[in-house]
Amino acid sequence: MAQQIRTTSSSWMRGVATTLTEQGLDAAALFAEVGLAIEDLDDCDRRWPTEALSRLWVLAAERSGNPDIGLAKLDAPRPDNYGVAGYAMMSSPTLLAGLTRLIRYMCLVSDAVTITLEPGDGGRWVRTDVYGGECPIPRQRYDYGVVNLLNLCRWMLDRRLTPLSTRFSHAVPLSIASYNKAFQSPLEFDAPFNGFLIAEQDLACKLTTSAPELAAIHDRIADEALERLVKTDTAHRARTAIAKLLPDGSPLRSAIAAELGLSDRTFQRRLADEGISFSDLIEDVRRELAQRHLADSRMTLTDIGYLLGYADQSTFFRASNRWFGESPGEYRSRVMNGHRREIEAAQQK
Structure with missing residues (x-):
């Protein structure tokens, strides 16, 4: 049976490589071990097989001895991880508008990931789903994606954004200290999905990065990139x-x-x-x-x-x-x- 190859952008992979390096790991060696060449990160248009990314996180957790490595460097939000989708998001007037833009353009970051907004008690869940192919999704990959998005939201608002609740589909880890530090909210493990609940008043807040004069330009660039991708997707x-x-x-x-x-x-x-x-x-x-x-x-x-x-x-x-x-x-x-x-x-x- 022919299976579709899901892919991830170079911008996201650069963020992962930076995180591994900051944690004292040899990112180039880990990339090579899963069949990737780290020098290809210089190719902005390159798409990376998503199953290799899952294997990369498994190796990183093993070699570092830190199962919470996906939650590392909480003080370093990286809007550049999202490429043009991130710029379109940042130029939006409110957090809700920004998340809506990200949902629209998320496949530019990875066609293995979908983000949705779902009704919740007092707000909306920002839900993340990852498709892994033959390779099971390691919890570090969900950890990294969820905390990365929350920190981007905090950075765009320029204040501490505290979710009403945070969910993970994986089992409760031996220690939840890293999760408490990262999210500072009630935590639920073995949950039906991965994501965090944002209050309606937070969603309505104006972004400090808002740039109405650039929004149309970023949308046009993202739409053109999306059209090129969708033609083959x-x-x-x-x-x-x-x-x-x-x-x-x-x-x-x-x-x-x-x-x-x-x-x-x-x-x-x-x-x-x-x-x-x-x-x-x-x-x-x-x-x-x-x-x-x-x-x-x-x-x-x-x-x-x-x-x-x-x-x-x-x-x-x-x-x-x-x-x-x-x-x-x-x-x-x-x-x-x-x-x-x-x-x-x-x-x-």
Whole structure:
């Protein structure tokens, strides 16, 4: 099955490399170990495979002996990590407008990441979802992304922004001291998603970086970059639509094309240009969703089968054996055992 390669921008990867170096690690050696060449960071247009980024964070945590390395350097917000999307965000009038712009342009930073605003008690959740492909998402990658975005919001407001609450989908770590220092808010682990809750009054605040005279220019540059990327990234947008419609059963290609505002013929041609068929795309989305949901012990296998659009459990079990070489229950047990071993190893250090 052909799988879409998710990618991350050089601007974001430069931020990761800087963080590793500041923590005393040999960033170039770590990049090389996961098959990346750090000198390619000089190419602003280069896109980096997202699975390699996950492996990079795993190595960084191991070599540093610091499982909280993703939360390092809290006093150094890096707006340049977001490239042109960051500039468009910074020129916005309010924090809400800035986050809305970032959501629009996030795939310029990484097409493996989506940010959404969702209603919450007293405000809105700034939710981050990461798609990892074959490689499970290490918690350091979520830690880095969530705290990076919060610190950018603080920097644009030029004041200490305290979330109403912060959530992480990974298990509670042995120590939450780094999380308390980073977020200074109530914390929830084993949560349904990763993100932080911002009060409505904070969202309405004016940004100190606001530049109305530059906003249109930044939007135009970002829109042009987005258009160039989307021309070769129809599959990425289709994945979101597929995940949305899957609970009603396997969606028709024409239905997904309509969700994207394309004709069925144009949609089919663009997928062909990207080297992936619609059936492979459906399969790939189901596999990634299965990985995510099976790692959440609160979800039953029946619920997961439903969310993947399978009419019966036997079809789900056959698909799991095709993807992972084992049943859903066996895959879940293996992942959970891996998490337990990680905790035990950390306890022994």
